[in-house]
Amino acid sequence: MKNGHTRSFETCPPPEKAGFDYILSKILYFFDKRCYAGDAMHHYIKDRLFRFRLAELFSSHPSSKCSSAFTLAEVLITLGIIGVVAALTMPSLIADHREKETVAKLKKVYSTLDNAYMLARNEHGETADWFTGTNVKENSEIFFNKLKPYLNIAKDCGFQGGCLTEGYVKTLDGRTYTANYNLSTQEYRFVLADGTQAMIYLSNPTCNTANCGNGNIKVDIDGYKGRYTIGKDFFILRIEPQRIFPIGIKGDTSRTFETYCNKSGSSEANGIGCSAWVIFNENMDYLHCNDLNWDTKTKCK
Secondary structure: OOOOOOOOHHHOOOOOOOHHHHHHHHHHHHHHOOOOOOOOHHHHHHHHHHHHHHHHHHOOOOOHHHOOOOOHHHHHHHHHHHHHHHHHHHHHHHHHHHHHHHHHHHHHHHHHHHHHHHHHHHHHOOHHHHOOOOOHHHHHHHHHHHHHHHOOEEEEEEOOOOOOOOOOOEOOOOOEOOOOHHHOOOOEEEEEOOOOEEEEEEOOOOOOOOOOOOEEEEEEOOHHHOOOEEOOOEEEEEEOOOOEEEOOOOOOOOOOHHHHOOOOOOOOOOOHHHHHHHHHHOOOHHHOOOOOEOOOEOOOO
16 A cells, blocks of 8 residues: 555544545555554544445445444544534624624614604604604603504503613623613603514604704613613614614714724713614624724624
């Protein structure tokens, strides 16, 4: 046999690929229990399976001289390798799946609310005409009632508890935000059929020009089971006269993406500027790098 020397079957992998010599060596490897030095364990495992299949094809009574079974040591080593690989790769796979799920959920919620707003405006006219005064609590409820027929509501809590995650929401960089929305007396709370928790805050009913905000809708897309963190599962959408729009869009000077969606940032409401990025760029790469921007880099890689 070319370029090789005899070693025990258990201590060495099969020969390197070398055309016809490789095929011949494979046959000799099977019948004579001889192999060549190498360092690729996966080739060794594949050849053990090769031996097993070849034994099945040529003999209905495999001899003990050419056993096709894995030894206990081989099984344990293989399982150990699989375990190490899984431990290294599973966290990133889970995180990637969670981010994709978040993107899909937020896009759906945004589309649902924006569509309901459009239908309500078609029926009731311009938003500024919906309100009779400037009372935030009263106007938040009016806005909800206009949208309600076009939403699939699972629970309507009004200004009472029971529709929101308890406690203080966290910022993107992990700090406790100053707002405990469960204690707010002016935000109208409800839960959509898909489990999304939402609250409406209508603070500027007279706004009737483009880029003028009437208020906002805050959404927690995974409800009680989530992390309750701005920019991860908690997002804010701005109510404008003609549309509902995610905060942090390119050109938004009040809550810029670069300042308000930075995992190493320190702005008071860090994470509030992530909503538009998730919806329009369809990723959450801002969790992994800090040099993203709307013009030249919308992904870490």
